[in-house]
Amino acid sequence: MKNTNLHKAKQAKNDEFYTQLSDVEKELRHYKEHFKDKIIFCNCDDPTWSAFWEYFHLNFKELGLKKLISTHYDAENPSYKLEYEGGDDNDIEVGVKTRLLQNGDFRSEECVELLKEADIVVTNPPFSLFRPYVAQLIEYDKKFIIWGNNNAITYKEFFPLIKENKVWLGYLANKTCVFRLDDSYEKYDEKITAKMNDGHKYGKVPAISTFTNLDIPKRHEKLILWKNYTPEEYPKYDNYDAINVDKVAEIPIDYDGVMGVPITFLDKYSPEQFEIVGLDRYTVPNEYLVGVRVAINGKPKYARILILEGDNL
Numbered sequence: 001m002k003n004t005n006l007h008k009a010k011q012a013k014n015d016e017f018y019t020q021l022s023d024v025e026k027e028l029r030h031y032k033e034h035f036k037d038k039i040i041f042c043n044c045d046d047p048t049w050s051a052f053w054e055y056f057h058l059n060f061k062e063l064g065l066k067k068l069i070s071t072h073y074d075a076e077n078p079s080y081k082l083e084y085e086g087g088d089d090n091d092i093e094v095g096v097k098t099r100l101l102q103n104g105d106f107r108s109e110e111c112v113e114l115l116k117e118a119d120i121v122v123t124n125p126p127f128s129l130f131r132p133y134v135a136q137l138i139e140y141d142k143k144f145i146i147w148g149n150n151n152a153i154t155y156k157e158f159f160p161l162i163k164e165n166k167v168w169l170g171y172l173a174n175k176t177c178v179f180r181l182d183d184s185y186e187k188y189d190e191k192i193t194a195k196m197n198d199g200h201k202y203g204k205v206p207a208i209s210t211f212t213n214l215d216i217p218k219r220h221e222k223l224i225l226w227k228n229y230t231p232e233e234y235p236k237y238d239n240y241d242a243i244n245v246d247k248v249a250e251i252p253i254d255y256d257g258v259m260g261v262p263i264t265f266l267d268k269y270s271p272e273q274f275e276i277v278g279l280d281r282y283t284v285p286n287e288y289l290v291g292v293r294v295a296i297n298g299k300p301k302y303a304r305i306l307i308l309e310g311d312n313l
């Protein structure tokens with residue numbers, strides 16, 4: 001196999017892990033009001049095992065959904081879609097199965113047509129395709145709740161969406177999640193797999209977050225600040241005019257200027273309380289990417305989001 005093919009195959013294999021129903025439920029319970037009368041599309045989901053399909057099917061009537069659609073991706077072959085419009089919520093196999101001419105790639109014409117029909121897209125998409133996946137949701141102006149790696153925040157394509165308040169974190173923020181793995185995976189967590197005892201393999205994946213553009217109460221909760229600013233505790237960066245804050249809980253209540261905070265800040269971010277100015281790190285600056293890795297006494301910091309607070313907005 002050529003090196004690039006090998007790389008692609010490895011990437012594709014790394015995408016095969018499946019969200020547990022309990023994790024889906026924990027997140028989606030906060031969005032009930034958004035689902036009423038809506039068409040939900042799970043476009044990276046084989047309905048025979050997807051917990052997203054299962055959740056929406058089981059709760060179809062309870063949520064007052066209009067329709068549920070799921071498409072399954074099969075790299076090599078034409079695939080299928082499954083559609084459900086209610087009737088027998090508990091039997092998750094109930095639905096209208098239709099063959100697709102293409103392979104169910106979320107970018108294929110057939111899947112884009114379904115995307116246009118849908119109101120809200122909910123899934124855990126392949127992490128290796130996170131950038132094009134999000135770009136497509138934005139292009140078609142869709143509402144969504146998607147799972148991803150927390151580091152996506154620092155992608156130069158994704159960060160501007162966060163900064164412009166077009167996307168924000170859901171309830172799951174930067175947590176280690178247990179996923180079911182493809183049966184062919186050799187690396188898996190033996191302890192968890194033994195505990196689950198259902199014939200499948202399981203593994204932990206760190207730094208998982210959900211991202212959404214649906215309004216949720218969490219986004220409007222004010223972070224209670226209590227520390228006062230002192231120049232000793234909050235030194236300025238060598239190479240950027242902002243103070244450094246190492247812990248989100250220690251953002252000073254009374255600093256009148258730009259502050260650099262860890263990216264975990266976004267879990268506490270409310271646009272009524274803070275404004276996001278930019279992100280450090282990239283050597284090529286653009287409107288929001290500052291173009292330096294901020295440092296103190298010559299030591300670079302981990303990624304920092306640059307913010308303004310309260311009265312300075």
Ligand SMILES: C[S@@+](CC[C@H](N)C(=O)[O-])C[C@H]1O[C@@H](n2cnc3c(N)ncnc32)[C@H](O)[C@@H]1O
Pocket residue numbers: 015016017018019043044045046050051052072073104105106107123124125126127129
């Ligand atoms: C991280 S897994 C999650 C699967 C499922 N959404 C879940 O949460 O259990 C991502 C899935 O996307 C599928 N996938 C990979 N490339 C795809 C593509 N181009 N279009 C649609 N699905 C794709 C993979 O086969 C994989 O099952």
